[in-house]
Amino acid sequence: MAHSATTxxxxxxxxxxxxxxxxxxxxxxDIRWPTSLxxxxxxxxxxxxxxxxxxxxxHTAEGMQGYGLTxxxxxxxxIVLMAVNAMKRFVENRTTASxxxxxxxxxxxxxxxxxxxxxGPEKGVTHLAVAAIINAxxxxxxxxxxxxxxxxxxxxxxxxxxSTIDFRYITDAITPKEAIALLRENKTICNDRIQDIVEGGxxxxxxxxxxxxxxxxxxxxxxKKYLRAGFTAFKIKVxxxxxxxxxxxxxxxxxxxxxxQIWDVNTAIEWMEKLKEFQLLWIEEPTSPDxxxxxxxxxxxxxxxxxxxxxxxxCCNRVLFKQFLQENAxxxxxxxxxxxxxxxxxxxxxxxxKKFGVKVCPHAGGVGLxxxxxxxxxxxxxxxxxxKQDRMVEFVDQQHEQFLHPAIINENxxxxxxxxxGYSTELKQEAVAMFEYPIGTEWQRMFAEGIFKSV
Amino acid sequence: MAHSATTxxxxxxxxxxxxxxxxxxxxxxDIRWPTSLxxxxxxxxxxxxxxxxxxxxxHTAEGMQGYGLTxxxxxxxxIVLMAVNAMKRFVENRTTASxxxxxxxxxxxxxxxxxxxxxGPEKGVTHLAVAAIINAxxxxxxxxxxxxxxxxxxxxxxxxxxSTIDFRYITDAITPKEAIALLRENKTICNDRIQDIVEGGxxxxxxxxxxxxxxxxxxxxxxKKYLRAGFTAFKIKVxxxxxxxxxxxxxxxxxxxxxxQIWDVNTAIEWMEKLKEFQLLWIEEPTSPDxxxxxxxxxxxxxxxxxxxxxxxxCCNRVLFKQFLQENAxxxxxxxxxxxxxxxxxxxxxxxxKKFGVKVCPHAGGVGLxxxxxxxxxxxxxxxxxxKQDRMVEFVDQQHEQFLHPAIINENxxxxxxxxxGYSTELKQEAVAMFEYPIGTEWQRMFAEGIFKSV
Numbered sequence: 028m029a030h031s032a033t034t035x036x037x038x039x040x041x042x043x044x045x046x047x048x049x050x051x052x053x054x055x056x057d058i059r060w061p062t063s064l065x066x067x068x069x070x071x072x073x074x075x076x077x078x079x080x081x082x083x084x085x086h087t088a089e090g091m092q093g094y095g096l097t098x099x100x101x102x103x104x105x106i107v108l109m110a111v112n113a114m115k116r117f118v119e120n121r122t123t124a125s126x127x128x129x130x131x132x133x134x135x136x137x138x139x140x141x142x143x144x145x146x147g148p149e150k151g152v153t154h155l156a157v158a159a160i161i162n163a164x165x166x167x168x169x170x171x172x173x174x175x176x177x178x179x180x181x182x183x184x185x186x187x188x189x190s191t192i193d194f195r196y197i198t199d200a201i202t203p204k205e206a207i208a209l210l211r212e213n214k215t216i217c218n219d220r221i222q223d224i225v226e227g228g229x230x231x232x233x234x235x236x237x238x239x240x241x242x243x244x245x246x247x248x249x250x251k252k253y254l255r256a257g258f259t260a261f262k263i264k265v266x267x268x269x270x271x272x273x274x275x276x277x278x279x280x281x282x283x284x285x286x287x288q289i290w291d292v293n294t295a296i297e298w299m300e301k302l303k304e305f306q307l308l309w310i311e312e313p314t315s316p317d318x319x320x321x322x323x324x325x326x327x328x329x330x331x332x333x334x335x336x337x338x339x340x341x342c343c344n345r346v347l348f349k350q351f352l353q354e355n356a357x358x359x360x361x362x363x364x365x366x367x368x369x370x371x372x373x374x375x376x377x378x379x380x381k382k383f384g385v386k387v388c389p390h391a392g393g394v395g396l397x398x399x400x401x402x403x404x405x406x407x408x409x410x411x412x413x414x415k416q417d418r419m420v421e422f423v424d425q426q427h428e429q430f431l432h433p434a435i436i437n438e439n440x441x442x443x444x445x446x447x448x449g450y451s452t453e454l455k456q457e458a459v460a461m462f463e464y465p466i467g468t469e470w471q472r473m474f475a476e477g478i479f480k481s482v
Numbered sequence: 483m484a485h486s487a488t489t490x491x492x493x494x495x496x497x498x499x500x501x502x503x504x505x506x507x508x509x510x511x512d513i514r515w516p517t518s519l520x521x522x523x524x525x526x527x528x529x530x531x532x533x534x535x536x537x538x539x540x541h542t543a544e545g546m547q548g549y550g551l552t553x554x555x556x557x558x559x560x561i562v563l564m565a566v567n568a569m570k571r572f573v574e575n576r577t578t579a580s581x582x583x584x585x586x587x588x589x590x591x592x593x594x595x596x597x598x599x600x601x602g603p604e605k606g607v608t609h610l611a612v613a614a615i616i617n618a619x620x621x622x623x624x625x626x627x628x629x630x631x632x633x634x635x636x637x638x639x640x641x642x643x644x645s646t647i648d649f650r651y652i653t654d655a656i657t658p659k660e661a662i663a664l665l666r667e668n669k670t671i672c673n674d675r676i677q678d679i680v681e682g683g684x685x686x687x688x689x690x691x692x693x694x695x696x697x698x699x700x701x702x703x704x705x706k707k708y709l710r711a712g713f714t715a716f717k718i719k720v721x722x723x724x725x726x727x728x729x730x731x732x733x734x735x736x737x738x739x740x741x742x743q744i745w746d747v748n749t750a751i752e753w754m755e756k757l758k759e760f761q762l763l764w765i766e767e768p769t770s771p772d773x774x775x776x777x778x779x780x781x782x783x784x785x786x787x788x789x790x791x792x793x794x795x796x797c798c799n800r801v802l803f804k805q806f807l808q809e810n811a812x813x814x815x816x817x818x819x820x821x822x823x824x825x826x827x828x829x830x831x832x833x834x835x836k837k838f839g840v841k842v843c844p845h846a847g848g849v850g851l852x853x854x855x856x857x858x859x860x861x862x863x864x865x866x867x868x869x870k871q872d873r874m875v876e877f878v879d880q881q882h883e884q885f886l887h888p889a890i891i892n893e894n895x896x897x898x899x900x901x902x903x904g905y906s907t908e909l910k911q912e913a914v915a916m917f918e919y920p921i922g923t924e925w926q927r928m929f930a931e932g933i934f935k936s937v
Contacts, residue, residue: 074596102597106564106607113557141529142557148743148771150798151606152561196770199747199779288603292654315651316603317801319774320808324654343605346772353775 038129039190041183045171047124049088053160055111056082057104058454059464060394060426061473066240067425068100068392070264070287074240077101078426079464080365080394081108081156082454083163085118093167094453097159097365098393103152104464110156113143118160127168130191134161134371138193150343154368161369162399166450175445176370177402181221181409185210192375200349206378213413220409228441229405230260230415231422232281234392236272237263243271250275257440260419262311265289265298269305278306283337285311292321296328309335309359316341323356337361340390344368348376352383361390361421364399370450373403381411391421397434398427398451401442429458493584494645496638500626502579503542508615510566511537512559513909514919515849515881516928521695522880523555523847525719525742529695532556533881534919535820535849536563536611537909538618540573548622549908552614552820553848558607559919565611568598573615582623585646589616589826593648605798609823616824617854621905630900631825632857636676636864640665647830655804661833668868675864683896684860685715685870686877687736689847691727692718698726705730712895715874717766720744720753724760733761738792740766747776751783764790764814771796778811792816795845799823803831807838816845816876819854825905828858836866846876852889853882853906856897884913 059079062068068076079101085093099107117137118126126133138149138157147153169179180188185207194203236249250272253261260281263272269284276282284307290298295313310329314321316338326336335358342348344367351357360380362373380387387407389400397420404420412418420442427433431453435443445451461469465482474481514534517523523531534556540548554562572592573581581588593604593612602608624634635643640662649658691704701718705727708716715736718727724739731737739762745753750768765784769776771793781791790813797803799822806812815835817828835842842862844855852875859875867873875897882888886908890898900906916924920937929936 072594072596072599076597076600098600100597100600102568102595103565103601103608106561106568107601109561109564110558110607113561139527140557141527142531142555144527145531145553145555146558146562146607146610148796150772151602151608152565153558153606155601194746196746196773196776198749199776291649291651294653315801317605317799318651318805320805321651321654321801341603344772346770346776350773350775 039127039187041187042124042127045124045127047122048091048167048171050085050118050121050123051088052086053115053118054084054086055108055159056459057108057464058082058459058462059101059104059470060462061479062425063101064478066238069238069240070285071239071266071289072287073100078394079104081111081159082459083111083159085163085167087123087167091167091170093163093170095159095161095163095166095369095450096395096452097155097162098396099155107152107155107159110152111159114140114156114160118164123167123171126164130371131193134191134368135193135195137161138368149346149368154344155366157368158365161371162365162450162452165370166452169450170448173448175402175448176450177405177409177445180374180402180406181217185214188374191371193371194375196346197349197375197379200353201375201379201382205382209378209381210410213410217409220413224405224408224444228437228439228443229401229408230419230441231258231436232260232262232283232419233258233422233424234262234285235422235424236261239264239266243268246272247275256436257438259440260308262421269302273305281308283307283309283311286313288312288315288341290314292318292324295325299325299329299334300332303332303334307334309337311337311361312340317343317347319347319350319354319356322351323354326356326358335359337388339363340392341366345372345375345379349379352379352385355383357385359388360385361388362400362403363390364396364403365393370403377403377407377411386418387412388418389420392423394426395430395452397422397442398430398432401434402445402450405444429454429462431455494582494642496642497579497582500579500582502577503544503546503622503626505540505573505576505578506543507541508570508573509539509541510563510614511914512563512919513537513914513917514556514559514925515917516924516934517880518556519933521693524693524695525740526694526721526744527742528555533849534559536566536614537914538566538614540618540622542578542622546622546625548618548625550614550616550618550621550824550905551850551907552610552617553851554610562607562610562614565607566614569595569611569615573619578622578626581619585826586648589646589823590648590650592616593823604801604823609799610821612823613820616826617820617905617907620825621907624905625903628903630857630903631905632860632864632900635857635861636672640669643829646826648826649830651801652804652830652834655808656830656834656837660837664833664836665865668865672864675868679860679863679899683892683894683898684856684863685874686713686891686895686897687715687717687738687874688713688877688879689717689740690877690879691716694719694721698723701727702730711891712893714895715763717876724757728760736763738762738764738766741768743767743770743796745769747773747779750780754780754784754789755787758787758789762789764792766792766816767796772798772802774802774805774809774811777806778809781811781813790814792843794818795847796821800827800830800834804834807834807840810838812840814843815840816843817855817858818845819851819858820848825858832858832862832866841873842867843873844875847878849881850885850907852877853885853887856889857900857905860899884909884917886910
C-alpha cells in the first residue's frame, strides 16, 4: 500500500554506450593541512580551521581512477572517513555501468541505507561521506567520456541529466518533467555560451582579503594584490573594520560580508541596519543555516537597503534548499560541492533555483571546492540560468598547488574553463604523502618539532 | 563588532550548593541487540533495525556514575561512538560544579567545537553524540540531588531551569524571560500534579502491535495482549491492512498511523485522503523530517478530516522545531530524548511548544527512549503544559529488561513515575557484557553460529 511517487527507476540509455569498467576498491584517506597556523579560513565560528578533506579514490581493474573529496576543518575528518568506509560496499566489486545506467537509484541506495540513515538522514557526517563518494564517481564518469565535468553536464541530453537526480521530497517544487523542459528550452544556442566560457572563463570574487584572524596590515596588502589581479568583488567577515576595508577596496567595487551564523534573527537585522551605508551586495549566513523562516524575515527586512541574503554552504540537503527557494528566503544561493550529496543532488538545487528565480553563487572557501564548483557554475551558464548577471564564484587562494589540475584565474579575475577530463579533484601524490593525517611526512615533522601535539 | 545576543553567561546559584564531584573519565561503548532477527522496529525506511545505542558512563573520583545513551539502528553506531570519543575532552578532568553552574555555556562549548561543528552543525552524528553525553550529565546531576530527573526538573526554580538552555537561534520565538514567566505561572498548584503523577502515572500508547515486518497473526495476538493490558491507543505503520487492524482494535479506541517519511508532500495528502474514514488521530512522519513547509501543507490539507500531523523523532535540532512550531506545521510534537542535544535542548522545545499551543507526545520507539521520555513528559505535566489532555507517551516493549530501572506500565496503561535517582539510563552490567559490539558474549555466539557475519 505504501509507495513513493518518486522511486527512481528510469534507466539511462546513453550510459549504455559508455565503456564499462570494473570497480575493484574504494580507498579513503584523511588529509589535513595545518592552516590554523596562519589563521587562514578563520571566522567567527571557526576560529582555527585546519583545512582538510576525506579523499576518496575509486580504483578500477582497467586502471582508470575516480577521485572525490569532501571538505572538513581538521578534527572530525576521521569520523567522516569512517562513514565513507561504512559505505564502501555500495561501490566495490560492481561495474560502472551498474551505477551510471541508473545513477538516481544508486544515489538513493547509498543515502537510504536502512540502518545508517538513522544517524543522518541526509545530513551532517553521513551526507558529507556520500558527497566524497559521489564526487569521485562523477570524476570517473567524466574521464570515461574524456571530458571535464562541466562539459559532461553541458553535453548531456536533458533526459539523461535529469535521470541522475532523485526527486524524492522535492516534487512539490519541481518535477522531472519540468526539469527536462527547462533544460530543453536552453539547448538551442548552447554552443555560443560554451565558446564564451572557453574564451572568457567565469567571474570570481575573493574572500582571501578578509579572514577574521588576519592583521590589518596583511589585509591591506592582500587588497592591493587582488585589486591588481583584476578582482572587483570582495568578501570579508563581519567583525572587521568596514571603514578600513572600504578604503582599501574602493566604493566602485563590490563588497559582501559574512557573519558565519553568529547572530539570532533579530540581532542580524539590527546589525545590518547599522551597516546600510556600505552598499553591501549581500550578508552571508546571518543566522543558523537551518533557519529558513529566520532568513526569510531577515531578507524581507533588508530588501529596502538593497542588501541581499546569501546562504547555503552549510545547508544540509535539497529539502532545506527547496524551502529557502520556495519562501524567497535568500537572494544568493551558495551551493557547496561537498556538503550535500554530491553532483546529483546539487543539480536538483540548480534546477530549483532556476525555477524560483534565485541566483546561484557557489561557496568555495575550502580544499578542492574552487576546483569543483567552477564546473557546476559553468554548466549553470551554458544550460540552466544561461546568464552571468550578478553571479560569481568564490575564490580562495589555498591548497590549489596540491591538485594536479588546479583552478586557474585569468587576468580578468575569471575562472579558466577546465580542459582535463574529470572533476579536477585529483591531489598530487606528494601532497597525499606529506599531509595524510597523522602519518604524512609533514605531520610527522610537525609532531617531532612540537608544532602540533602528536596523536 | 560581532556578537551574539544569546551568549549563555548566567551562572546558576542553586548549583553552587550541590556536592561537587571530580569527573575522572568518560567511557563510551557500542551496544547492539539483534532485533532484526524478529523484524522488531521495522518500518518502510528501516527494514531491518538492530536496536542499538552508544552508551556513555561518566566516572567520578567519588564513585558516583552518570549514564547516558543515544539510540541507533546497528550499523553506524561505531561512527557515533567515535564522535563521542572526540568530545570526551570537554568532560574529563573537570568538576561537576564547573558544568552545572553554567550548563548552557557548557552545552554551547560542546556543540560549537570550532573544527567539529563543520561536520554538523548541531545535527546527525555529532548531535547524537552530544545527546549521549548530555543525558549522562543529567543522570549524574539528578543522582547528586538524589531525585529522578522528572523531579529534578519539577523542583527547580524557573530561573535555574531556564539557565540550562542555550537560546541561540530561538530568541525570535521565545526569550529566557518569557520562558521563566511561563514556568513561574505554573508553579502554584504544582504539588497537586506531582501527587497525581505519583499516584496515577502518565498515559501511554503502543506501537508494538504494528511493526511492518510482523505477520498478520502476530499482529492479531499482540492487539489482544495490549487491549487486555488496558491500552486504548495504538499506532501502526502505513502499508498494513487498516481494515484488519481496526477490526482488532475496535472503533472506540484511538488509532494512529506512521509513514516513516516515505511520501512526497502531495502523495502524502492523496494517500491520507483515502484513509479518512478510519478516524485516525494522526499521521506521523508523512514526508522528509526536514520539510517544515511540506508538513504545513499536509497539515492544512488534513485538518478538515481531523487528522493531525505528527513529527519530531528525526527533527534534528531546536531550530527546525522552532519553525515547525511557528508555522503550525504539526499538531503533535514528537520530541526524541536522544536525537537533539539532550535534556537542555529538549527543554527549549517543550517551552516553545507550550508557547505555540502544540501538544508534545514524545517518540519512544528505541532502546532506552521510554526510560528517558517518561521523565520529560511528567515534567511537562507538572510544570509546562500542566495537562494530559490529548497527550501520551509512546510505549514499545523492547530492551526494558536490559535496564536497571526499566520503564513500568501500570494496569491502566500508564507509565509509573520513576523513583530511583537519575534518568533511568543505567544498563545492567550483564547486558553490556552480552551485547557490546562486537566483543559481547552474545555477538561472539551469533558470529560463531553464523547468525551474523563476524566483523
